Amino acid sequence: MSYQRRFRNLPNYAKYLECTICLEKFIKPSITNCGHCFCQQCSYNLNKCPNCRANILFIKEDPLTQGLIDELEVVCNKKNVLGQG
Numbered sequence: 001m002s003y004q005r006r007f008r009n010l011p012n013y014a015k016y017l018e019c020t021i022c023l024e025k026f027i028k029p030s031i032t033n034c035g036h037c038f039c040q041q042c043s044y045n046l047n048k049c050p051n052c053r054a055n056i057l058f059i060k061e062d063p064l065t066q067g068l069i070d071e072l073e074v075v076c077n078k079k080n081v082l083g084q085g
């Protein structure tokens, strides 16, 4: 089985940190002109936003979302020390 990147203890806002294309948490989150966020890789060849059907005009990095993911991942790793869950 391949290792999957997942949040262990999902806070309420964690759903906002998951990509609607690959259904994983964002890897290098990038935000579109319509305000939706996808992984850099997932958004690479995107012409239309799968969330709101807007034409993708530009995509830029989303350091705020990346920061949240980094914070959560630290918590995850700490709580995962005993291998519970």
Ligand SMILES: [Zn+2]
Binding pocket: 019, 020, 021, 022, 023, 024, 026, 027, 038, 039, 042
């Ligand atoms: Zn993705």
Ligand SMILES: [Zn+2]
Binding pocket: 032, 034, 035, 036, 049, 050, 051, 052, 053, 054
């Ligand atoms: Zn959108």
